[in-house]
Amino acid sequence: MVWGVVGVLALAALWELYKLVGPADGWLVGAQEGVTGSGIRLLPRTSDQAMPHTWDMVARVIEPVTRAQGALPLGVVVLLAALTSLGVAALGWLVGVVVGFALALLMLGFRIAERAVLPFVILSQTVPLIALAPLIRNWGSRLEFGAFSWESWMSVVIIASYLAFFPVAVGALRGLQSPDAAHLDLMRSYAAGWWTTLFRLRLPASVPFLIPALRLAAANAVVGTVVAEISVGFTGGIGRLILETAVAASSDPAKPWAPILGAVLLGLVAAGFVALLAAFLSPFRRQETVA
Amino acid sequence: MSSPTPSMPAPEPTPAAESTSVATAATATAGTATATADATEAVVARGVERVFAGAKGAEVTALTGIELAVHDGEFVSLIGPSGCGKSTLLRLIADLDEPTAGEIRVFGKTAKQARIDQSYGIAFQQAGLLPWRSVAANIELPLQLHGADAATRRSRVAELLELVGLADFAKHYPDQLSGGMQQRVAIARSLAEQPRLLLMDEPFGALDEMTRERMQTELLRIRAETGAAVVFVTHSIPEAVYLSDRVVVMSPRPGRITDEIDVRLGDAADRGEDLREDAAFFAGVTAVREALHGPETAPAAGAARGVDVR
Ligand SMILES: Nc1ncnc2c1ncn2[C@@H]1O[C@H](COP(=O)(O)OP(=O)(O)OP(=O)(O)O)[C@@H](O)[C@H]1O
Numbered sequence: 001m002v003w004g005v006v007g008v009l010a011l012a013a014l015w016e017l018y019k020l021v022g023p024a025d026g027w028l029v030g031a032q033e034g035v036t037g038s039g040i041r042l043l044p045r046t047s048d049q050a051m052p053h054t055w056d057m058v059a060r061v062i063e064p065v066t067r068a069q070g071a072l073p074l075g076v077v078v079l080l081a082a083l084t085s086l087g088v089a090a091l092g093w094l095v096g097v098v099v100g101f102a103l104a105l106l107m108l109g110f111r112i113a114e115r116a117v118l119p120f121v122i123l124s125q126t127v128p129l130i131a132l133a134p135l136i137r138n139w140g141s142r143l144e145f146g147a148f149s150w151e152s153w154m155s156v157v158i159i160a161s162y163l164a165f166f167p168v169a170v171g172a173l174r175g176l177q178s179p180d181a182a183h184l185d186l187m188r189s190y191a192a193g194w195w196t197t198l199f200r201l202r203l204p205a206s207v208p209f210l211i212p213a214l215r216l217a218a219a220n221a222v223v224g225t226v227v228a229e230i231s232v233g234f235t236g237g238i239g240r241l242i243l244e245t246a247v248a249a250s251s252d253p254a255k256p257w258a259p260i261l262g263a264v265l266l267g268l269v270a271a272g273f274v275a276l277l278a279a280f281l282s283p284f285r286r287q288e289t290v291a
Numbered sequence: 292m293s294s295p296t297p298s299m300p301a302p303e304p305t306p307a308a309e310s311t312s313v314a315t316a317a318t319a320t321a322g323t324a325t326a327t328a329d330a331t332e333a334v335v336a337r338g339v340e341r342v343f344a345g346a347k348g349a350e351v352t353a354l355t356g357i358e359l360a361v362h363d364g365e366f367v368s369l370i371g372p373s374g375c376g377k378s379t380l381l382r383l384i385a386d387l388d389e390p391t392a393g394e395i396r397v398f399g400k401t402a403k404q405a406r407i408d409q410s411y412g413i414a415f416q417q418a419g420l421l422p423w424r425s426v427a428a429n430i431e432l433p434l435q436l437h438g439a440d441a442a443t444r445r446s447r448v449a450e451l452l453e454l455v456g457l458a459d460f461a462k463h464y465p466d467q468l469s470g471g472m473q474q475r476v477a478i479a480r481s482l483a484e485q486p487r488l489l490l491m492d493e494p495f496g497a498l499d500e501m502t503r504e505r506m507q508t509e510l511l512r513i514r515a516e517t518g519a520a521v522v523f524v525t526h527s528i529p530e531a532v533y534l535s536d537r538v539v540v541m542s543p544r545p546g547r548i549t550d551e552i553d554v555r556l557g558d559a560a561d562r563g564e565d566l567r568e569d570a571a572f573f574a575g576v577t578a579v580r581e582a583l584h585g586p587e588t589a590p591a592a593g594a595a596r597g598v599d600v601r
């Protein structure tokens with residue numbers, strides 16, 4: 001916790017330091033005279049436009065979002081958006097974890113399933129998100145029965161879970177297969193069935209593999225949510241807010257940084273949640289030491 | 292099954308045992324007659340063979356023509372060079388593996404049925420404790436799996452902890468124990484359901500000499516208290532002689548039984564530490580050495596004191 005604060009302060013100091021010593025116009029290599037956008041920028045610009053002061057960013061957070069009457073402070077708007085995204089990401093994470101775990105169990109139970117499913121699980125992650133988002137929105141919009149109709153946040157959940165399930169499926173499978181032959185022999189000597197072996201041996205043994213997988217899934221769900229919000233067109237989340245404030249960057253350079261920090265906060269909360277889960281499961285993370 | 296005779300040396304293995312046993316029914320076929328005889332034995336192996344399919348169609352004959360009877364309450368050691376199939380034989384008895392030929396009976400039942408009925412307890416070279424369970428919970432595992440109620444479990448675990456001298460360590464976790472302590476927990480776990488047969492695969496293999504000797508004495512005491520039959524795999528001649536009623540000597544390529552030596556140094560209950568100094572002990576060591584290496588390489592009984600005790 002203390003080191004986290006120190007880290008943030010160090011980052012802010014680094015920002016200000018670069019802003020102080022870096023060239024105002026950055027550093028371009030191979031730029032052609034009079035052609036804008038030519039050359040390769042090796043160092044970013046340090047103007048207030050490109051890199052507002054850290055204290056300006058903080059100050060901007062407490063100011064209202066717009067000049068309109070009764071507008072909420074930017075910080076509140078960002079927090080609300082982050083909270084919305086957190087809810088969507090959490091749902092996506094949960095769906096991803098459930099699906100990932102179910103796939104891992106399927107692959108554990110049936111050798112054939114492992115050979116048939118695993119390549120597709122891996123292949124699934126090579127489909128770019130950008131290609132996927134419109135597809136899912138399109139399919140979703142055709143779903144309609146009774147009072148149920150597809151909402152755009154559901155598409156975001158699907159995309160987030162699509163990114164989250166992969167590490168869980170792979171990590172859980174590795175964890176469930178991790179007990180050594182001696183432990184499996186022991187369970188067999190107790191005439192324990194598949195389910196008993198699963199609950200008493202494989203599940204507890206999978207925890208050390210599962211925790212990093214859940215952490216990765218949480219990070220993926222957050223990134224997936226933010227990106228999917230933009231490509232699906234879901235309003236109200238942090239991803240959309242990043243896009244909206246970016247438009248205002250030329251007149252209000254400190255503004256877009258608030259939702260970006262909001263997204264970072266979102267990631268931290270997600271990581272914190274998994275850390276809490278890990279602490280809860282810590283008894284299962286003991287490693288046997290053979291003296 | 293014969294009436295339990297705890298700590299009493301089992302009768303001599305006589306080939307006549309089968310024919311003298313009483314067939315239950317007049318119409319009994321030869322098969323049921325042997326089955327009745329088998330029921331008085333803890334383990335019977337008949338013509339057991341285990342061939343492993345190796346790479347590229349090559350075959351490894353881990354065991355062939357195994358004939359073995361372990362009487363109820365008898366302590367039998369399996370000894371032999373590495374790769375002679377000791378672990379394989381033990382795994383076959385435990386029904387963790389199946390023979391490619393022959394049959395194995397445990398208390399007159401098939402090995403599979405015996406496993407399902409929990410007729411044996413087993414301990415391996417590695418303690419194999421579940422790291423996320425405390426010592427008490429590890430010992431409790433078989434009881435829990437077989438639906439014993441909480442009160443029974445608690446009292447039985449307390450009893451077993453007492454037996455292996457770990458009463459103060461009930462709440463510890465395996466990673467907080469020494470190797471010898473872990474091994475004792477594993478032995479307590481194997482005893483949890485009061486099996487009439489104990490299968491042990493080099494349980495003291497990873498221990499230092501001092502701990503090992505103490506554990507051997509403890510095992511004899513536990514065995515005297517429970518009256519269970521034991522099949523004990525070991526590499527150590529003195530260990531086999533000290534513990535056993537009978538030492539079964541095995542030979543590799545193909546794995547087979549080459550000799551059986553009756554040791555029977557005395558009642559398990561009053562076999563003390565001083566027995567290790569006894570002349571009968573050295574005679575037993577020499578006999579097993581000769582069976583293993585042939586008489587020319589074995590030293591005289593008097594020189595056996597300098598034998599490698601591992
Ligand atoms: N699962 C298996 N697959 C193939 N071959 C096996 C398998 N298990 C054992 N073997 C072979 O069977 C033979 C006997 O093995 P086993 O483990 O029973 O020997 P062992 O007498 O217990 O040896 P050690 O004293 O070293 O433990 C060995 O040649 C081994 O290579």
Ligand SMILES: [Mg+2]
Pocket residue numbers: 377378379492
């Ligand atoms: Mg072995």
